[in-house]
Amino acid sequence: xxxxxxxxxxxxxxxxxxxxxxFTLGTGAAAVGYEVNIFFTFWGLDAIKQxxxxxxxxxxxxTKIFGFMMGGLKVAPTSRFNFLGAGPKIFRHxxxxxxxxxxxxxxxxxxxxxxxxxxxxxxxxxxxxxxxxFIPEVKDVLxxxxxxxxxxxxxxxxx
Amino acid sequence: MATKVLDITxxxxxxxxxxxxxxxxxxxAGDTLEVLLSEGEPLDNVPRNAIDQGYDVISVxxxxxxxxxxxxxx
Numbered sequence: 058x059x060x061x062x063x064x065x066x067x068x069x070x071x072x073x074x075x076x077x078x079x080f081t082l083g084t085g086a087a088a089v090g091y092e093v094n095i096f097f098t099f100w101g102l103d104a105i106k107q108x109x110x111x112x113x114x115x116x117x118x119x120t121k122i123f124g125f126m127m128g129g130l131k132v133a134p135t136s137r138f139n140f141l142g143a144g145p146k147i148f149r150h151x152x153x154x155x156x157x158x159x160x161x162x163x164x165x166x167x168x169x170x171x172x173x174x175x176x177x178x179x180x181x182x183x184x185x186x187x188x189x190x191f192i193p194e195v196k197d198v199l200x201x202x203x204x205x206x207x208x209x210x211x212x213x214x215x216x
Numbered sequence: 217m218a219t220k221v222l223d224i225t226x227x228x229x230x231x232x233x234x235x236x237x238x239x240x241x242x243x244x245a246g247d248t249l250e251v252l253l254s255e256g257e258p259l260d261n262v263p264r265n266a267i268d269q270g271y272d273v274i275s276v277x278x279x280x281x282x283x284x285x286x287x288x289x290x
Binding site: 081082084085087088089090155156157158162163166169170 | 231268
């Protein structure tokens with residue numbers, strides 16, 4: 058058995074297309090034997106919310122409104138051609154038609170492959186989010202120092 | 217000593233690798249997995265990745281058109 062290679066991805070964006078890139082790279086790497094860590098921060102936290110639509114998650118009225126506006130995986134906008142939310146629907150349709158994995162399928166594959174999900178402690182604090190607001194696959198809540206330690210010796214991407 | 221068949225000829229990256237990896241991880245020692253795949257990236261990489269991950273590639277044979285069959289053993 059060859060030595061374990063490692064890929065760590067900082068998922069900063071909550072955009073549908075960029076999250077698709079995060080999960081495509083992550084699952085592809087895990088499937089060819091890499092240890093994969095994904096550190097979700099800021100808008101990227103939308104991808105791992107328990108409630109995938111729009112909900113008033115947050116600690117106070119302001120963060121609750123932010124939570125509603127940001128939403129979860131199902132309402133992630135595209136970075137271009139969003140067309141008031143029609144863009145992701147068009148892309149999902151095209152991906153199914155072309156037999157390419159959709160974002161939801163990639164997330165499920167990431168879970169099945171045992172990719173390590175981590176949430177950023179600082180961004181959660183700002184947005185009034187708790188660990189219980191996220192899917193149970195989120196392994197831990199981390200800060201920069203812990204992320205650097207676990208990504209040490211591998212490749213790191215910021216998306 | 218079970219044999220499973222996996223057809224990834226209609227899949228695209230990364231699902232070609234993802235589905236193979238998930239099926240390989242279910243094998244017991246001595247089991248084999250027959251993977252039907254297309255030329256290009258799947259044919260170039262699936263056998264190589266299986267070897268990298270400690271499996272034995274028993275054979276790679278042309279089936280028809282662009283389809284090939286790779287037999288992998290744990």
